[in-house]
Amino acid sequence: MSDWYRDFANSGFGTTLTKQLGLPRPAVLRRYEPGSPLLPGPAVIGTAGKGRLREALTTILRDAGVTVQSPATADGGTDGEKLAAVILDATGLAGPADLAAAHDFLAPAIKRLRGSGRVLVVGEPPAEATSVPQAAARQALDGLVRSIGKELLDGSTANLVHVPEGAEGSLASPVRFFLSGRSAYVDGQPVTLSAADVPSTQDDDRPLAGKVAVVTGAARGIGAAIAEVMARDGAHVVAVDIPAAGDSLAKVANDIGGTALQLDITAAHAARRLIEHLRERHSAGGNRCVDIVVHNAGITRDKLLVNMDATRWNSVMAVNLQAQLDITQALLDSDALRPGARVVCVSSQSGIAGNRGQTNYAASKAGVIGMVRAWAPEFAERGATINAVAPGFIVTEMTARMPLGTREIGSRINSLQQGGLPVDVAETIAWLSQPGSAGVNGQVVRVCGQSMLGA
Template sequence: MSDRYQDLAHNPIGKFLVKNLGLPNPPYLERYTGGPLVRGTVLTGSATNGAVAKAVTAALKSAKIEATGVAAGSKTYKGLVFDASGIDSAAGLVALQEFFTPVLRQVAPNARVVVIGALPSEAASEGAAIAQRALEGFTRSLGKEIGGGSTVNLVLVAKGAEKALGSTLGFLLSPKSAYVSGQVVRVGTTGITSAPTVKELEKPLAGKVALVTGASRGLGEADMRVLARDGATVIGLDVPPLEADLKALATELGGGYIVGDITADDAPETIAAYVKEHHGGIDIIVHNAGITRDKRLRNMKSENWQLVVDISVGAPQRITDHLLDQGLLNDGGRVVGIASIAGIAGNNGQTNYASAKAGVIGWIESLSARVADRGITANVIAPGFMETEMVKTIPLGVREAGRRMNSMSQGGLPVDVAETIAWLASPGTGAVSGNVIGVNGQMLLGAS
């Protein structure tokens, strides 16, 4: 669905009104269209005793990202990376100001800022715990003031996981993360502290098999397309009424498809039988299927409560457990659950949906610990306002509020969720597990 206000804000009259009336000014976001991950130079810096500076340099070199550690007054930067892991006191936080203040006017539109810290729970002193936790407030505030379509994110690295930064750094510095800002990515928290370096940057998922539920349209279709673009063999699953769309998409992408209802009693067995017969196992499963049945709780019907919860989290749990029990989710596999900002911040009239999506987070956090010994990761994506067909049914006032009340002043696109899934699915992201990643442009109210 087109954003007419965004177009208006960029014509001469609109620019005048936006500037003089203080109206939201949604920039045109730069998204990935192939080629280099970063088109420009990344400036790096480090506080005293930073633990990841060398790993950052190696990761940028491996990803073929141009970087420098020396600021030049006339240079424009497409990215800024600062290693704050060595800050061990409240007073030491001034290192953030000393690095960023002189260069913030030199960032290009749609730039990427990444701060890297240590896990506060692993801090060697109280001062270090204070400083490392303070990084969340810093990055989220900077994300709300930087403007120009730029993003700011924080990466917290467990001890020993410094060399597993490559895939995450590449994603957060690239246009693939256009609608991901104000997020905290934790690396190495489930005991998986290493990941291979991805050599095929254009096809990181080559040789992998991915299953996407709710695959025929919207977010699911975008997931299928991006995973296939990155080299995966895709299997789509959707309900019988959408079989024609599902078949056409799977055929176009050279993949397979399963027609069925994931809440059916025999759904886990049906999926497992298809996977075993056609591929012998899968490497990636994306639980995208979901519905809404909105009513305030006093008017809620039991069947609408149960259906929403079962599609979002009950069925995904049963299907994943069956694939694990049958040995059909390969070692080193990836499980991605789809939650929602509603499951974090709540939403009027969506007690069933918010419960379901918060339940996804609880399930994935538990699952990530349970499967870590097999090198399997489990993560959650929590989308915000997305420009899908569903938004056409939302009243205009609510729709505009959803679009404007984030740091980007606009809704996200299905591809923004899909790019985030592809990052989590990459072999190089093997040390990222148990995370909740908001793809929401950094919501201004509620949780970020």
């Protein structure tokens, strides 16, 4: 869907007018296209503290065909070529004094950042610090990155990856994601890695080849976009939605070469029927029959809490939270998940920040986050992962029906000054579903352009 204000602000007359009036000019974001390079220009890597990952970061970038410049040229001392990415290895921070090096490297490098550029800071978890000063310095990176994200212009983003000792092998996948166009609407986000058995190679064009992926709520909107991106990346998609959406669901499944399953996920036997369907179609003679499960289905029944009846409350909880719990537990109990399985749950910015008139919805989406974090250790023991995405303002047919003022405010109050697209949520889910993302577990990634609402 078109963003009329962004399109106008980037037209010849619109650019002049917005500059004269001091109005924001949202950028046209760099989004992923199959076959596109990881970065459209060179990158520079600097260090703060006794950084231990610079060599690994350099290898990841060079293996992806990226030219890595020397930090000595970060001030433009060569030919002044614009940078596509600025990466800081801030592992090994001992205390706040080490943060001065972060400033000394980032300030001149960011001045050379091109439009839709990427700033990526790699640090270590504050919770694993061995001293109070070290914990303070590590936590400082969070505020640093979020603030950089709010200062960057022209569609550029800043994100943070925490890499504990022993998790270095998990680094490549998040680095590629945060630098690529797949993360166009992910800004100001921290992700903590864990040690995992990560494949040594991956087909970056079709990383999900041979996988079977279930996507609930797939008949329209974000769910349809998830199904499309999963199929583009090589997965066979089982698209699930309620019988009333059967025609739309069939069209989505046919368009991507997947299969459609009409199913009310709140029904008493929904989990059993889903597993039976998967075993009939995708089992190779054993119980294991699915690689990826995306819990996307969700509903809203908005009302102020004091005016909300039990039906509104219970229906939202049943679809948004209880069904995810029941289906995931059934998959675990039946041993239906294949080795290296990925479960991705769709939460919401409302589950983090709350929203007036959405106590039921916000509670259900916050519950999804609690579920993911609590289940992460068990999934790790099985060699699997469970994560959540929390979309912010995403432009869909539903948001298009909002009053103009509400829609415009909702889409502009973030660092990128625009609403996201369903494909932005889908790209993040597809990344979390990749084999290379084995070290990303129990995480919540907001896809919100770094909304000003919530943490």
